[in-house]
Amino acid sequence: MKLLFIAFENIESGSSQLERLEYQLTTLSKNNKISILCLNQYDNAYAVKQKYHQITFYHHRIEYNGWNVLNTEEIIKYVKNIDEQNNFDLIIQMMEVWDLLRELSLSFYKTRKFVAIIHAMPFLGTPIKLKKDINIHCKEILKKLDKKSMKYEYIINHYKEVAEVFNKMNVIAANNTVAYYFQHYLKNIEFWTFESFYPQKKETSKTATNSFDFLYMARIEEGKGLEYLEDIFLHLSQKAERKLRIGIAGRIDDHYSKENMEKILALHLNNMEISYLGWVDKAKQQELFSSSKIFLYPSIYDTYSIVLRDAINFGMVAVTWKVPFTLINYRDCPSVKIIPYKDFRKFAEIAMCCLEDKERIALSAKEYIYRQPTEEDICNKDIAIYESIVKKNVYNK
Numbered sequence: 001m002k003l004l005f006i007a008f009e010n011i012e013s014g015s016s017q018l019e020r021l022e023y024q025l026t027t028l029s030k031n032n033k034i035s036i037l038c039l040n041q042y043d044n045a046y047a048v049k050q051k052y053h054q055i056t057f058y059h060h061r062i063e064y065n066g067w068n069v070l071n072t073e074e075i076i077k078y079v080k081n082i083d084e085q086n087n088f089d090l091i092i093q094m095m096e097v098w099d100l101l102r103e104l105s106l107s108f109y110k111t112r113k114f115v116a117i118i119h120a121m122p123f124l125g126t127p128i129k130l131k132k133d134i135n136i137h138c139k140e141i142l143k144k145l146d147k148k149s150m151k152y153e154y155i156i157n158h159y160k161e162v163a164e165v166f167n168k169m170n171v172i173a174a175n176n177t178v179a180y181y182f183q184h185y186l187k188n189i190e191f192w193t194f195e196s197f198y199p200q201k202k203e204t205s206k207t208a209t210n211s212f213d214f215l216y217m218a219r220i221e222e223g224k225g226l227e228y229l230e231d232i233f234l235h236l237s238q239k240a241e242r243k244l245r246i247g248i249a250g251r252i253d254d255h256y257s258k259e260n261m262e263k264i265l266a267l268h269l270n271n272m273e274i275s276y277l278g279w280v281d282k283a284k285q286q287e288l289f290s291s292s293k294i295f296l297y298p299s300i301y302d303t304y305s306i307v308l309r310d311a312i313n314f315g316m317v318a319v320t321w322k323v324p325f326t327l328i329n330y331r332d333c334p335s336v337k338i339i340p341y342k343d344f345r346k347f348a349e350i351a352m353c354c355l356e357d358k359e360r361i362a363l364s365a366k367e368y369i370y371r372q373p374t375e376e377d378i379c380n381k382d383i384a385i386y387e388s389i390v391k392k393n394v395y396n397k
Contacts, residue, residue, distance in 0.1 A: 001089040001390060002033045004082070008062070008095050010040055011048045014282055016306045017095050017119070023199060024379040029054045032383070035086065039075065039100075058082060066150035069099040076103050089390045090115060092172075096122055098158060105169035112393040115170035117194070119303060121181040123159045126223075126301050128323050128341070134162060134185040163189070170389050177303035177325045192385045196304060196329060197378040198313050198369055210277070212247035213355055215292040215316070217285065221253040223301025225321075226260050228344070230267065232296065235348030237269040244272050249288060251279040289314035293358050294351055300341070304329055312336060313369060317354045317361045319347060335365030 009015035011022055021028075028034055035056040038044050043059035060078050063070040083091065091108065093101055093116040101116050108114035120126055123138050131137035138159040145152040163186060171191040173179040179193040214236070218224040229248070236244060252258050265276060280288065285307075289295075295311040295318040302308070302325045312318055317335045320326045321342075330336040337354060339347045354361060373381070 001386060002035075002086055003028070003386065004035045004037060004079075004086070004088045004091045006037045006039060006079070006091065006093045006100075008039050008097060010038060010042060010044050011036075011052075012045050019306060020194070020197075020378075020382075021094070023197075023375050024382065025052055025055065027376060027379045028383065033086075035082070035088070037079065037082070039097075067098065067154045069097065072099045072103055075100060076107055079104065080107060088113065090386055090393075092117065092386075095119065098122060098154075101169075102158075102161065102165050105165055109168045112170060113390075115172055115389055117172045117174050118178050118182075118191075119174045120178065121185065122162055123155050124181070124185075126177070126303055126323075126325065127181075128300060130181075130184050135160065137185075162186070166191075170393070172385065175304040175329065177328045180324060180328055181303075192389065194385070195373065195378060195381055196309070197375060198309060198372040199375055210247060210275070210288060210291065211245070212275075212288070212292040213244045214246045214294050214296050214351065215249070215288055215311075216247070216296045217249040217280070217288065217307050217311070218297070218299060219253060220250040220257045220261070221301070222256045223299065224250075224257075225296075225298035225300070226257050226264075228298040228342075229296070230260070230264050231344040232298065232347055232351070233264065233267060233269065233272060233274070235344050236351060237272050239348060239352045240271040242271065246272060246274045247277055247288065247292065248274065249277040249280045249285070285310065286314060289316055292316060294319065294354050296351060298347065308336070312365060315362050315365075317358050317365070319351045319354060321347075333365060333368050335361055335368070 005021060007018055009018055011018055025034065035058065037058040037060065039060055039062040041061060044057055049057050060075055062075065079091065091114045093104060096116060096118050104114050124134065127137065131140065138155060142152060142156055166186060166189045171189060173182055173191055173193040175194060175196055182189060182191055216225065216229060220226050252261060261276065265274060267274065289311050293316065295316040297305065297308050297318055297320050299305065300321060300323050304325060308318055312333060312335045319337045319339060322338045322340050326336065326338050331338065337350050339350055
């Protein structure tokens with residue numbers, strides 16, 4: 001097959017949207033002709049192109065104003081041009097950037113060779129409680145937004161077109177949580193679903209410079225759980241009989257989270273030492289996972305969470321809220337403890353119990369990790385999905 005992947009980050013960025021593809025590039029390119037179009041300010045690095053010399057790389061600058069893509073027409077023209085040169089079997093958009101998704105679905109509607117990988121429910125994100133239909137839910141969200149905000153303007157202009165757009169293209173749900181939302185809100189849309197995978201662990205430093213009793217790590221923005229840590233820490237401090245070492249890692253992406261971080265770091269708790277590490281690279285993440293004990297992840301804004309998967313993959317025990325993505329993806333994992341949403345006392349109580357019993361729980365979770373499909377198995381299943389879409393498209397022609 002000739003496949004074109006449209007990405008919105010450089011491969012060297014370590015972006016979660018590209019993790020799966022990066023793991024698969026070598027296997028994918030053995031029997032398929034792979035091209036990658038990077039829609040970003042900068043092209044992929046020379047070193048990346050040398051590493052994947054068998055892959056054709058393209059680059060086109062993308063310009064945004066909020067969620068609006070300002071040069072959509074120019075990008076569509078570029079994609080159609082490189083398709084004319086290559087005649088791709090499938091064009092795969094890696095993220096739900098709506099302006100491009102809508103226009104590419106129209107451009108390739110007759111051939112149906114366009115597919116988008118969807119990571120969250122468009123305009124809804126990751127709702128905890130579902131409403132009757134997507135229009136009702138979007139209207140409720142709009143009532144809570146500032147009518148002068150960019151988000152309000154974009155949602156009100158586009159939310160009614162969701163079903164129509166998806167009917168003109170192929171869709172892959174990035175995980176089972178997205179599939180759950182699609183099955184509820186878009187019952188008549190046919191889609192495929194990617195299976196989750198646990199990458200093979202790499203050796204980490206034996207001399208870790210940081211070892212924490214409790215670790216929180218995320219791309220820190222509203223919904224990712226930082227806003228709940230103050231209450232969790234206060235309850236933890238009431239139960240601690242010794243000084244607890246707590247680490248917080250991640251880049252802060254909004255003003256709301258910055259204010260929450262300042263409050264957390266200002267806490268004066270005699271039995272708690274809180275360290276903010278800022279952004280950490282992949283190697284440092286793995287070192288922290290390997291050397292720390294309990295992963296606190298009270299996020300409500302995820303459909304799967306690669307960082308949670310990595311934490312348990314490296315032997316950590318995790319405590320999370322009872323929300324759709326944890327119930328759907330981690331219910332059967334013995335090292336993920338799922339607590340009723342906003343029950344801070346219970347969250348802290350279970351976290352302390354896990355700290356005391358960490359070795360036994362982590363040992364019981366190893367079997368769960370070993371049962372997961374290998375990277376090669378997942379890659380072959382993804383290829384089968386692409387082949388299925390191509391065959392369907394050929395039939396539709």
